[in-house]
Amino acid sequence: MSAELNPTREKQGPVFGSGLSAGEFAERVRLNQRKLRSDLKLQYDVIVCGSGSSGSVVARRLAENPNVSVLLLEAGGGDDVPSIMDADKWPLNLGSERDWNFQSQPDSRLNGRSIPLNMGKVLGGGSSINLMAWARGHQSDWDFFAKEAADPAWSYASVLQIYRRIEDWHGAPDPKYRGTGGPVFVEPAPTSNPIAPAMLEGARSVGIPTFENQNGRMMEGEGGASIIDVRARAGKRQSVFRSYTFPYMDRPNLTVLTHALVTRLIFEGKRATGVEMFYDGKTHRVGAGLEVVLSLGAIQTPKVLMQSGIGDQDELQRLGIPVVEHLPGVGQNFQDHPGHGCIWEYQEPLPPRNTLPEVTFFWKSFSGRESPDLQTCQGEVPLSSAENAARFGLPVSGWTLFGGVVRPKSRGRIRLTGPHPLDPVQIEANFLSHPDDLKAAIACVELCREIGNSAALRPFARREVMPGNLKGAALERFVRDAAITYWHQTCTAKMGRDAMSVVDGHLNVYGVTNLRVADGSIMPRVTTGNTQAPCVIIGEQAAGIVRTQYRL
Structure with missing residues (x-):
């Protein structure tokens, strides 16, 4: 993985609060990640699968605690190419x-x-190949999410405060609705x-x-x-990966693997204990001490769930996949x-x-x-x-x-x-x-x-x-x-309380433990507008829930 930032940042002097220029910081990241990749652990506290607009947020927020080891897996390659930058x-x-x-x-x-x-199949996922529009979704979308989840934390009033906290707004001042100083330049x-x-x-x-x-x-x-x-x-x-994850990649507790295809989840009974992945030419198994977070998007997330035995039991049995949990909503509601x-x-x-x-x-x-x-x-x-x-x-x-x-x-x-x-x-x-x-x-x-x-x-x-x-x-x-x-594929592992719901209001997968989904697939319905910004909110919500649950 190349870790250079774009050269326009060089002119701005020290970056990321490190006292280093962009080039110096990028070199520190490169050396640190090379070391971490050469000495992969058998277990991490949290494994985040997918580095898109939700997964990048989850990985960063959990890695803010130096005592939490985070493994971020991305099936694609590096993002330092002109077509992305x-x-x-x-x-x-x-x-x-x-x-x-x-x-x-x-x-x-x-x-x-x-x-x-x-x-997107690259560091940053969709946020590295999209049109870069920042659309928060309509008030009625978020209030619908809160109703489906029976949780006011998903309401528009709650989400608006998160948006204001994470934004670095560079338009006309609008303090009621817009925030400044956060990681998200808009x-x-x-x-x-x-x-x-x-x-x-x-x-x-x-x-x-x-x-x-x-x-x-x-x-x-x-x-x-x-x-x-x-x-x-x-x-x-300004991809979500570059805004959230990259500034923490010089730290010893955040390992980012590219070209690492998550193939299955590992279970002991109903408890997720890690992931199976194809990396560096062979299959690896890595354990998760606390939990696994799936942030693979609305197509790959249900695919991995079903390959791991979570889905409609008739469909799984037809393909000879042992059933871990019958959840007929997996892959539905696209x-x-x-x-x-x-x-x-x-x-x-x-x-x-x-x-x-x-x-x-x-x-x-x-x-x-x-x-x-x-x-x-x-x-x-x-x-x-x-x-x-x-x-x-x-x-x-x-x-x-x-x-x-x-x-x-x-x-x-x-x-x-x-x-x-x-x-x-x-x-x-x-x-x-x-x-x-x-x-x-x-x-x-x-x-x-x-x-x-x-x-x-x-x-x-x-x-x-x-x-x-x-x-x-x-x-x-x-x-x-x-x-x-419009490149807004969503809703295939929806949050809710009916028989076709896949996750609850805390994004836990029903019927199993230590497994959460945090990406656009959890939307009960697709938001009104481009979906990058709502996926960042989903990542923020998931990270906050995990930190609270485990007192991180």
Whole structure:
């Protein structure tokens, strides 16, 4: 693993409170981790599986106690590559070795299409390959979580205080909603492309109010439009791994292993005692003195649970996997935000800035809703499904209104195809399988067209490329052909109290001990908007619960 920080940090002098320059600290990390990897222990206090937006937080918070030994396992490799560090190069990661390259099953409701479902396979997980948007979720999301868990610690009022504590907000001061001095650098996209304020004006022209930023009060009501809050600084990505974990990697109690694929959990009866992993060419078993935390994401977390004997007993027995605990909800309730690209050709080409999208709006598919069920990001490049790109053609220079359904009613599932760790999973995404989602998607495309063709954006548009003025069956075909992932795969090990719940309000896996899940899979429903920020909250909650339980 290379451990250099990006060079822009060098100019800022001492970092991480160590008194060292970024380069000096990176070298200290490299030497420390080399030593820790060469002398792996048979047991650690806590094993955290997955270094994404939740796992990185859990590992850091537990490693803050020097008496707690933490092993953080990541199936992918290091993150010190330009496509990760340079904020505007994120599309280069899609389909690369830093991507799990999952694919959904072909689906007749998408005209027989299979959807690529990109997920980060690298230090930082999704936070190292995503668009870097910081969207906290709507007030109603968190209050729904609290209701499902019967725990007010998940309520919006409680979570808002965590957000304020962890943020380092670099926008206009907003002390009621925003915090400063925390590990999470956030700012509104700076020095935006001229098309960004034009889109805000276009949103206002159709009755969508604009706000000072996309979080805070905007996400307590019916929605609005704003410049995007981003996790990038001076053109460099600020992944959750770099913000949380990396500053503690010079310590003797935090070991970070890359290219370490977690294959199974180890149980003694109903008690999780460690993990099995494939590392350095062979299978290893490592013990966990306190517990194992699964933070592998909404596809790998249920896969490992099922391979370890936790899932629907009929499915497990069909594959010859011994049943440890019958939990039929494992792998069920899969949710994502389907997105649809509406594209215009530029009147005069403008180079994209920041992370490529700079403006977002959240709004309602029909006027009777109390909270938004649609989200659109304005992309400063063309973004389309392969099918619609082939049908309509893509301009050399263009921009996109990428409209998403963020309160989907459709539910998919993750299934094993075999008992072995390298057997692929079968992903039934089931986009647009609920008729209300199709209606919402059509409403979103129509709203994007209304804004995209508004007077405010006319100076930036030579022509509308897609969809054009389609109606009825032709518009429905466009929507089914357009649907691709917003990269917000979640909900496959949901928190709750019904028979299909997998974890309780403290994120303990039902029916077993010493095993917790902390990632987007625990969401009872997908949050309204990009999911990085809620996954950080899930990590903070999990770490706080573990520290309290074991008095760490």
